[in-house]
Amino acid sequence: MPRPASRPGGTSDPRRPGRRRPARRAKDPTVNQETGDVRVQVDAFQRDFNRLVTEIRKEIVGYDEQIRLVATALFARGHVLLEGVPGLGKTQLVKALAQAIHTRFSRIQFTPDLMPADIVGTTMVVEDAGGQKTFRFQRGPIFANVVLADEINRATPKTQSALLEAMQEHTVTSGDTTYRLEEPFFVLGTQNPLEMEGTYPLPEAQLDRFLFKLTVDYLGEDDLVEVMNRTTKAHQSGIGPVFDIDRINQMIELVRRVPVADHVVRYAVRIVRGTHPRSEVAPEPVNRFVKYGSSPRGVQAMILGAKVRALSEGRHHASCADVKAMALPALRHRLILNFEGEAEDVRTDSVVEAVLAAVPEIREGAA
Amino acid sequence: MTSSLAPVRARVAELAHGRRRNRRASAFCKTLFWGLCAAAVVAWFVPVQTTVLALGVLVALAAVIALVAATLIPVDPIAIAKRYDDRAGTHDLLASSLQLEGDDAFVRAVHEDACAAAEAGGPGTREVFPTRLPREARWLPYPALGCGAAMLFLVLSAATPPQRAPSEEEMAVRLSGAQALQDIRDRLARDEASELNSERLRALQALADLLKNEQIQRKDALAELAKLAAQLDKERRELEGRKLAAEKNATRLAKGEDLKDARRDMEGGKYREAAAKVQKKIEELQKKIEELKKAKADQLEIEKMEQRLKELQQLLAELLDLDALGRELGFELEVLDVLDRIEGELGELGEFDGEEFDNVQLGRPRPPGERPENDEEARQLFAYPSNEDGRGHNKTVLGQAKRALTERQEEEARLRESKGRSSFGQVKTANDRSRSQLAYKEAALAAKQAAEDAIYRQNIPPGYRTYIRTYFEALQPDEHAAAGQPAGRDK
Numbered sequence: 001m002p003r004p005a006s007r008p009g010g011t012s013d014p015r016r017p018g019r020r021r022p023a024r025r026a027k028d029p030t031v032n033q034e035t036g037d038v039r040v041q042v043d044a045f046q047r048d049f050n051r052l053v054t055e056i057r058k059e060i061v062g063y064d065e066q067i068r069l070v071a072t073a074l075f076a077r078g079h080v081l082l083e084g085v086p087g088l089g090k091t092q093l094v095k096a097l098a099q100a101i102h103t104r105f106s107r108i109q110f111t112p113d114l115m116p117a118d119i120v121g122t123t124m125v126v127e128d129a130g131g132q133k134t135f136r137f138q139r140g141p142i143f144a145n146v147v148l149a150d151e152i153n154r155a156t157p158k159t160q161s162a163l164l165e166a167m168q169e170h171t172v173t174s175g176d177t178t179y180r181l182e183e184p185f186f187v188l189g190t191q192n193p194l195e196m197e198g199t200y201p202l203p204e205a206q207l208d209r210f211l212f213k214l215t216v217d218y219l220g221e222d223d224l225v226e227v228m229n230r231t232t233k234a235h236q237s238g239i240g241p242v243f244d245i246d247r248i249n250q251m252i253e254l255v256r257r258v259p260v261a262d263h264v265v266r267y268a269v270r271i272v273r274g275t276h277p278r279s280e281v282a283p284e285p286v287n288r289f290v291k292y293g294s295s296p297r298g299v300q301a302m303i304l305g306a307k308v309r310a311l312s313e314g315r316h317h318a319s320c321a322d323v324k325a326m327a328l329p330a331l332r333h334r335l336i337l338n339f340e341g342e343a344e345d346v347r348t349d350s351v352v353e354a355v356l357a358a359v360p361e362i363r364e365g366a367a
Numbered sequence: 368m369t370s371s372l373a374p375v376r377a378r379v380a381e382l383a384h385g386r387r388r389n390r391r392a393s394a395f396c397k398t399l400f401w402g403l404c405a406a407a408v409v410a411w412f413v414p415v416q417t418t419v420l421a422l423g424v425l426v427a428l429a430a431v432i433a434l435v436a437a438t439l440i441p442v443d444p445i446a447i448a449k450r451y452d453d454r455a456g457t458h459d460l461l462a463s464s465l466q467l468e469g470d471d472a473f474v475r476a477v478h479e480d481a482c483a484a485a486e487a488g489g490p491g492t493r494e495v496f497p498t499r500l501p502r503e504a505r506w507l508p509y510p511a512l513g514c515g516a517a518m519l520f521l522v523l524s525a526a527t528p529p530q531r532a533p534s535e536e537e538m539a540v541r542l543s544g545a546q547a548l549q550d551i552r553d554r555l556a557r558d559e560a561s562e563l564n565s566e567r568l569r570a571l572q573a574l575a576d577l578l579k580n581e582q583i584q585r586k587d588a589l590a591e592l593a594k595l596a597a598q599l600d601k602e603r604r605e606l607e608g609r610k611l612a613a614e615k616n617a618t619r620l621a622k623g624e625d626l627k628d629a630r631r632d633m634e635g636g637k638y639r640e641a642a643a644k645v646q647k648k649i650e651e652l653q654k655k656i657e658e659l660k661k662a663k664a665d666q667l668e669i670e671k672m673e674q675r676l677k678e679l680q681q682l683l684a685e686l687l688d689l690d691a692l693g694r695e696l697g698f699e700l701e702v703l704d705v706l707d708r709i710e711g712e713l714g715e716l717g718e719f720d721g722e723e724f725d726n727v728q729l730g731r732p733r734p735p736g737e738r739p740e741n742d743e744e745a746r747q748l749f750a751y752p753s754n755e756d757g758r759g760h761n762k763t764v765l766g767q768a769k770r771a772l773t774e775r776q777e778e779e780a781r782l783r784e785s786k787g788r789s790s791f792g793q794v795k796t797a798n799d800r801s802r803s804q805l806a807y808k809e810a811a812l813a814a815k816q817a818a819e820d821a822i823y824r825q826n827i828p829p830g831y832r833t834y835i836r837t838y839f840e841a842l843q844p845d846e847h848a849a850a851g852q853p854a855g856r857d858k
Contacts (some may be wrong), residue, residue: 316480
């Protein structure tokens with residue numbers, strides 16, 4: 001039976017030619033009114049998400065995927081590590097994001113002499129008008145909604161570890177006082193893979209705390225021409241705030257409500273198990289080149305990313321395709337290669353791709 | 368409250384038919400493939416009819432297994448819904464809706480979307496589960512070809528030359544023989560006193576029927592005849608042995624002047640008459656013993672007479688046995704005579720032109736091109752050395768020369784120091800590579816004469832005689848062959 005040219009109630013998906021989106025019942029007056037609110041919220045999420053991406057694109061040329069993934073990490077309540085050679089616009093991307101969401105933004109340039117107190121803050125003796133001297137905690141730049149940890153691998157491990165608690169718990173402890181960071185708290189670290197002299201590679205524990213690791217590669221010719229036009233002529237990006245903190249928090253809350261079917265969760269779990277050497281689903285490259293596979297945070301990252309992706313496409317549920325799309329950014333920094341892998345200069349991306357190729361989306365009878 | 372997913376479930380149930388159809392096809396092809404593999408091996412060792420029957424059973428079995436597999440093995444609705452989602456591009460909507468439960472508004476929205484998608488149409492069963500040739504089907508031709516090759520080989524190897532209708536003359540001989548056998552059989556069947564068992568009567572009837580059947584070839588009829596003749600001949604020898612033993616016993620028991628007449632009858636082969644006389648003597652003796660007992664005569668004399676009575680009774684039993692044996696032997700000989708006559712008449716009917724007896728082709732006339740044109744050519748043709756095996760008959764008669772077998776025999780050798788074993792061999796056949804010093808014609812004639820002698824002495828049972836006679840006639844050299852030529856090798 002030939003497929004109908006247009007299915008009633010369906011709208012074509014511009015991002016996936018040939019694919020169709022499911023029928024939207026919200027426009028049908030017979031639809032249950034209780035779900036109406038959810039449909040409105042999902043539509044709003046999709047609209048705002050796309051607005052944010054569009055707004056960042058005003059400043060950033062190319063890197064559409066990276067922009068969407070950074071936005072995804074923001075709404076998934078995660079942090080992003082951007083890796084790329086200098087001059088590709090990593091810092092600019094983060095600044096554009098901060099401008100677009102109208103939140104408090106801090107930029108910390110990591111250097112070898114940067115101290116933890118320079119990030120977290122310090123307790124100072126303050127004299128009031130009456131001459132009374134008191135201790136007061138002077139908040140550091142980490143007390144912001146969007147923190148850019150520029151060239152994060154240049155700071156000493158001691159300083160890098162100052163970020164651990166903040167990234168995981170969203171709290172900062174100074175002395176015996178714990179301060180809660182304002183939501184959203186979003187850390188974007190950047191590092192370049194070239195200059196390894198005088199750098200301190202991030203420890204695995206800290207790498208694991210980044211939801212995604214994004215690689216920023218060279219632009220194509222057209223994009224590069226556009227960058228030249230924008231940066232060598234009088235150009236006003238005109239980025240304006242798309243929404244405020246409250247809206248971001250609402251969107252983060254909405255993400256958590258998106259349901260994920262069992263077969264999708266199992267697919268994500270199988271992918272992560274596929275990165276474990278000598279597991280029954282591990283493909284040959286994993287057994288050969290990987291020393292340690294992904295932690296359970298890898299599953300969390302994929303599922304949260306899948307939820308955001310589903311909402312950004314106007315769907316009420318996450319699918320296996322969403323999980324698959326999140327696998328590379330969520331897992332590439334969680335694999336530790338063995339000596340053979342390092343010696344043969346194996347990229348973790350190729351290992352993850354091998355896992356994706358080997359793991360079926362569904363196993364009959366064991367969804 | 369969970370929303371109703373009836374449309375989704377209905378859609379999945381509809382799609383499950385496609386899944387089961389594919390599973391049926393797969394199970395069918397898989398079973399057929401492995402069955403054919405087994406059949407391709409077995410087909411070389413069983414008759415073609417059995418293979419064909421087995422293939423039919425195999426197809427039926429594969430169909431049953433496919434049906435059972437598709438019915439009993441449950442299909443996973445989630446997997447089916449996922450397959451549909453992949454085809455329809457609905458991002459796992461149906462699959463998720465079947466798993467998501469609860470009162471959450473999101474879940475209800477998913478259910479509503481799934482129901483809408485299921486009701487809106489989309490890809491049909493054939494699109495979601497397209498009818499594809501199962502993977503095993505691609506390999507089916509190989510074992511099928513193997514089966515076919517085996518059957519073809521068996522058919523070709525078992526192919527028989529076209530049946531030749533028996534001539535009128537042959538049928539007349541066969542019908543006459545059949546009638547003779549039938550007469551014997553009827554007569555013996557009517558004879559209540561006959562101790563011939565029903566097995567023999569059945570064998571006679573079967574041979575008579577076979578001779579009457581026009582579909583049966585002469586050589587097959589002769590073969591059956593030979594089989595029966597061999598059996599009867601064997602029985603005849605046994606009966607003769609028994610008869611000899613009975614005669615010895617009877618002669619031993621038939622002593623005394625009073626049995627003089629009975630002995631004469633025995634010597635003349637009249638056992639029944641002899642038995643009657645002995646019976647009379649027994650009755651007289653019994654009467655005499657009774658009288659002596661009444662008269663209270665001497666006990667010793669009575670015992671003597673009783674002993675004599677016992678001997679006479681034994682003699683009577685032997686004579687009756689001899690009479691029965693004689694009748695059985697008479698039957699055997701009568702049947703053997705008839706068989707001999709039939710075989711002789713059938714053998715005299717003419718040549719077995721082109722008829723093959725197992726691997727030996729007899730009596731085929733030499734094609735005109737191969738006949739020697741003159742004496743010189745004939746001399747050369749039969750002159751040794753020749754590189755060919757027997758030009759006077761078909762090559763298949765002898766085939767390739769084989770190394771002669773030697774008989775070995777071991778003997779005790781008495782040595783001075785100790786005992787040991789020594790052995791010596793004796794070559795019983797002609798050497799396969801050496802020159803024969805005997806002319807071929809002489810050798811062939813001598814062999815034929817020996818065969819005729821054996822037939823005359825009745826060492827060869829009827830039925831086989833025709834074969835043997837025809838074979839040796841075929842070995843005879845052409846009359847053009849000059850006498851005195853060496854026989855060549857292996858003649």
